[in-house]
Amino acid sequence: MADTLYDVKDGIAIITLNRPEKLNSVTMAQLEELAQKANEFEQDDAVRAIIITGTGKGFSTGADLGGAGGRPDMTTGLGMKLSAHAYGRICFALANCEKPIIAAVNGVAAGAGFNLALSCDIIIAAKSARFIQIFVRRGLIPDLGGTYFLPRLVGLAKAKELMFTGDPISAEEALKLGLINRIVDDADLMTEATAFAKRLANGATRSIGMIKHMLNRSLNTDLATQLEFESAYQGLAATTDDFKEGVYSFLEKRDPHFTGK
Numbered sequence: 254m255a256d257t258l259y260d261v262k263d264g265i266a267i268i269t270l271n272r273p274e275k276l277n278s279v280t281m282a283q284l285e286e287l288a289q290k291a292n293e294f295e296q297d298d299a300v301r302a303i304i305i306t307g308t309g310k311g312f313s314t315g316a317d318l319g320g321a322g323g324r325p326d327m328t329t330g331l332g333m334k335l336s337a338h339a340y341g342r343i344c345f346a347l348a349n350c351e352k353p354i355i356a357a358v359n360g361v362a363a364g365a366g367f368n369l370a371l372s373c374d375i376i377i378a379a380k381s382a383r384f385i386q387i388f389v390r391r392g393l394i395p396d397l398g399g400t401y402f403l404p405r406l407v408g409l410a411k412a413k414e415l416m417f418t419g420d421p422i423s424a425e426e427a428l429k430l431g432l433i434n435r436i437v438d439d440a441d442l443m444t445e446a447t448a449f450a451k452r453l454a455n456g457a458t459r460s461i462g463m464i465k466h467m468l469n470r471s472l473n474t475d476l477a478t479q480l481e482f483e484s485a486y487q488g489l490a491a492t493t494d495d496f497k498e499g500v501y502s503f504l505e506k507r508d509p510h511f512t513g514k
Contacts, residue, residue, distance in 0.1 A: 264454035273309025315364025344398035351462030357446035368399035458513030
């Protein structure tokens with residue numbers, strides 16, 4: 254059985270980490286493949302939303318430090334630096350993918366697994382989910398974009414606390430902190446995540462992609478620059494078929510039927 258499963262149906266691509274015996278700890282090969290698949294799905298008109306989840310009791314416990322055949326990169330500082338670059342590629346691919354991405358967190362999300370979820374746009378967590386910035390327990394620093402996303406979501410002080418201590422937090426606390434979007438019963442996780450993904454997949458895909466880019470840029474730009482970006486992207490949005498459909502459906506007093514083009 255493959256370590257990662259892929260399925261596309263009704264406009265939704267489901268990526269499933271499939272190493273349940275390892276609580277879906279990820280190998281370097283998996284991360285490289287994930288980055289490639291994210292880029293492929295971005296270019297695929299049949300895909301209009303993406304879900305990332307895991308099999309078994311864990312979303313992902315992060316890097317497989319044993320790894321298939323060992324982890325020779327762990328023996329040198331340069332090796333770990335290059336590995337962190339590889340982790341960064343999946344973070345960058347997800348954050349910049351023009352398709353909306355939902356993390357359906359079905360259990361523990363630790364280390365790079367936690368930060369993989371943070372790289373997604375929406376996080377829906379099962380009640381049993383736990384989130385752990387476990388790096389400090391291994392004498393490492395957070396990677397896969399954790400030091401970028403976490404302080405922006407919970408503030409600098411709380412990010413320091415979570416990363417300095419490596420203490421786990423429950424799904425309920427994560428919701429209170431603004432780390433995740435919603436909590437659902439474990440048995441309903443994929444049903445709820447798929448329903449949300451379907452709603453996004455039926456939306457104005459190009460518009461959602463542009464909104465995603467605009468919001469990501471807003472974290473690092475001043476108001477004047479952001480207003481210029483808004484003007485440029487609004488011009489692009491007005492050239493899409495979905496814009497025309499949005500206007501016509503309004504004038505004709507009916508629900509829009511977006512095609513994602």
